[in-house]
Amino acid sequence: PLIGVLSNPKRLTRPVILVASVPLLLALVLFVRAGIAAAVPPPVASQLILAAAAVALVSAGMCFRAIFHDRLDAAACSLALSLALTLGVIAAGPAAGEIPTASLNFLLGINPLVAAMSAANFDIFRSEPLYRLSPIAHRQFSYPVWSWSAGVFVVMAATGGGAAARLHHLQRGTL
Numbered sequence: 001p002l003i004g005v006l007s008n009p010k011r012l013t014r015p016v017i018l019v020a021s022v023p024l025l026l027a028l029v030l031f032v033r034a035g036i037a038a039a040v041p042p043p044v045a046s047q048l049i050l051a052a053a054a055v056a057l058v059s060a061g062m063c064f065r066a067i068f069h070d071r072l073d074a075a076a077c078s079l080a081l082s083l084a085l086t087l088g089v090i091a092a093g094p095a096a097g098e099i100p101t102a103s104l105n106f107l108l109g110i111n112p113l114v115a116a117m118s119a120a121n122f123d124i125f126r127s128e129p130l131y132r133l134s135p136i137a138h139r140q141f142s143y144p145v146w147s148w149s150a151g152v153f154v155v156m157a158a159t160g161g162g163a164a165a166r167l168h169h170l171q172r173g174t175l
Contacts, residue, residue, distance in 0.1 A: 045119035045146040052153035053112035057082050059160030066167035086113050090134060097135030104136065109144035110152055119146035 040048075060081055064074040089096060089107045099107070108114045117124040124130060125137040 040146070042120045045150075046116045049112065049116045049119050049146055049150045049153065052150045052157065053085075053116075056153040056156035056160065057085075059157045059164060062164035063160045063167065066164045066171070085111060089114070089136070090130065093133075094135060097139060101140055104139075105142050105144070108141065109149050112149075112153070115144050115146065115149035118143035119149075 057078070061074065061078040064077045064081075065071065068074040068077065089099075089104070089111055090113070092099070096104070108118075114124060123143075125134060131137045
């Protein structure tokens, strides 16, 4: 997200995010459309999720940069969003045991760490530290389908980038 915060607002245009997110979206659509999403090797699926999440977080940083005049405020908000997405469900502690299953499944799907680990066929909640510390490991839940998580991150990237460009142009009165 800090790359997005440090970006030059004068060059903040929709094509910046489109150039990054369109290839990811096309690969994702081709995999799902061709019915080969399940046949994608786990390391490739995991890397696609991480790439899509990275572009989404950069676009969020760009959006916060367009909202806040001070870069430190934008950096703090973008890092808080990144930490909330990545560690929110894991760090929820005992409260995670009370989250309804459908909501928990959604939160796991938008968590880049859980989605990437799941795509790599690694059961993160059954690993030693999380199994002892997190109530999620002891309840019913479903790991996300990698293509769904990657698609959510691509949509987040396009939305955040478009919003950042619009906000910047509104502030400058150049629409």
